[in-house]
Amino acid sequence: MTDPVLQELERLREYRRRADAKRRERQVQARLPPKLAQQFTAYMQAHGLNQNQAIVAILTTFFN
Numbered sequence: 001m002t003d004p005v006l007q008e009l010e011r012l013r014e015y016r017r018r019a020d021a022k023r024r025e026r027q028v029q030a031r032l033p034p035k036l037a038q039q040f041t042a043y044m045q046a047h048g049l050n051q052n053q054a055i056v057a058i059l060t061t062f063f064n
Contacts (some may be wrong), residue, residue: 028055 032040044054 040054043049043058044051047054047057049057
């Protein structure tokens, strides 16, 4: 028999795999130059946003 704890861990891994696959098409990554990274961090802190919220705010402003 398989250990119930291992079964639960595998079930959670599979759940996370499926959730990641659903999000992957909307995921964006970028490497920022140091100065731009500092400006981005300052923007986040000034507006009380996390990284995701800041990126959404900046892109929304840009595209609207």
